[in-house]
Amino acid sequence: MSAEIIDGFGIAKSVREDVAKQVTELKRKGVAPCLAVVLVGENPASVSYVRGKAKALNECGMIDKSIHLPESTTEEGLLQLVDSLNKDENVHGILVQLPLPKHINENKIIDAIAPKKDVDGFTPVNVGNMLIGRDCYLPCTPHGIIELLKRKNIQTNGKSVCVLGRSNIVGKPISILLSRKEYNATVTMCHTGTQNTAEICQNADIIIAAVGRPGTVTADMVKDGATVIDVGVNRIPDTTKKNGFRLVGDCDFEAIKEKAAFITPVPRGVGPMTIAMLMVNTLDAARKQI
Numbered sequence: 001m002s003a004e005i006i007d008g009f010g011i012a013k014s015v016r017e018d019v020a021k022q023v024t025e026l027k028r029k030g031v032a033p034c035l036a037v038v039l040v041g042e043n044p045a046s047v048s049y050v051r052g053k054a055k056a057l058n059e060c061g062m063i064d065k066s067i068h069l070p071e072s073t074t075e076e077g078l079l080q081l082v083d084s085l086n087k088d089e090n091v092h093g094i095l096v097q098l099p100l101p102k103h104i105n106e107n108k109i110i111d112a113i114a115p116k117k118d119v120d121g122f123t124p125v126n127v128g129n130m131l132i133g134r135d136c137y138l139p140c141t142p143h144g145i146i147e148l149l150k151r152k153n154i155q156t157n158g159k160s161v162c163v164l165g166r167s168n169i170v171g172k173p174i175s176i177l178l179s180r181k182e183y184n185a186t187v188t189m190c191h192t193g194t195q196n197t198a199e200i201c202q203n204a205d206i207i208i209a210a211v212g213r214p215g216t217v218t219a220d221m222v223k224d225g226a227t228v229i230d231v232g233v234n235r236i237p238d239t240t241k242k243n244g245f246r247l248v249g250d251c252d253f254e255a256i257k258e259k260a261a262f263i264t265p266v267p268r269g270v271g272p273m274t275i276a277m278l279m280v281n282t283l284d285a286a287r288k289q290i
């Protein structure tokens with residue numbers, strides 16, 4: 001059996017096109033959705049993510065209010081900026097790109113973002129509302145995974161899901177979301193303290209790997225016909241590439257694709273969906289704030 005490779009890039013494009021149509025309609029009513037993306041410092045991965053977000057905003061016809069601050073920006077300075085963006089009626093969403101420089105307390109900054117503009121879904125108010133199933137902005141990566149599963153018609157109802165990783169931005173929220181009655185999956189969340197990760201994976205209908213280590217999920221851990229969603233983005237040295245590296249996920253893609261029914265590639269799998277769902281959340285934020 002050879003797996004269907006889920007075209008996250010193509011699905012993300014179609015999500016962005018849907019958003020663009022709705023933005024056109026909203027603009028006719030006089031509202032132009034606007035996202036403020038705040039980047040502090042020069043972390044190369046962050047610079048590249050922010051560039052991707054700006055490109056997607058432009059494609060969707062939304063206003064890109066990118067703010068690039070120097071590494072030396074103080075915590076107080078960043079808090080003041082967030083405060084002014086909270087008060088700016090023309091800004092509907094605020095995203096502060098993480099990680100922040102070490103001298104800035106990330107929690108303080110996240111806590112300062114007005115929940116109604118928290119399109120990343122990281123503030124405690126949004127996380128709490130997600131947990132108890134109330135209206136909220138879903139964090140973009142888990143939101144993107146759910147959208148991929150829906151668009152590929154991959155059933156979650158009654159299925160066993162193994163999530164590897166328990167981060168606040170991927171592992172925990174995707175576990176909570178898939179456990180909701182509407183998705184009805186039975187989820188096991190694994191981490192470095194889990195004793196029998198391989199066995200749990202072998203029994204899973206869906207594996208979601210968000211670990212950040214290449215080769216964490218091997219073919220022998222995957223049941224025939226399972227779905228494998230690889231969230232990991234790892235840079236590994238590659239002298240054949242101009243930039244000296246290539247991106248791989250957390251799963252042994254080549255071997256697993258001979259066993260699984262569906263698998264996401266890295267790149268062009270979950271990554272583009274994360275940005276697409278940010279566009280969806282920004283549109284939603286603009287609508288809610290009219």
Ligand code: NAP
Nearest residue numbers: 164165166167170190191192210211212231232233271274
């Ligand atoms: P993270 O904060 O980097 O934490 C990694 C998690 O993996 C931790 O919970 C850790 O467990 C767990 N872990 C480590 N080794 C493990 C193993 N062998 N088995 C099971 N769990 C293991 O997580 P993250 O921020 O979610 O990032 C994970 C990966 O996803 C990274 O490569 C990141 O770049 C990528 N990512 C991609 C996107 C995207 O849009 N494609 C978005 C976000 C993140 P402990 O808690 O016990 O340490």
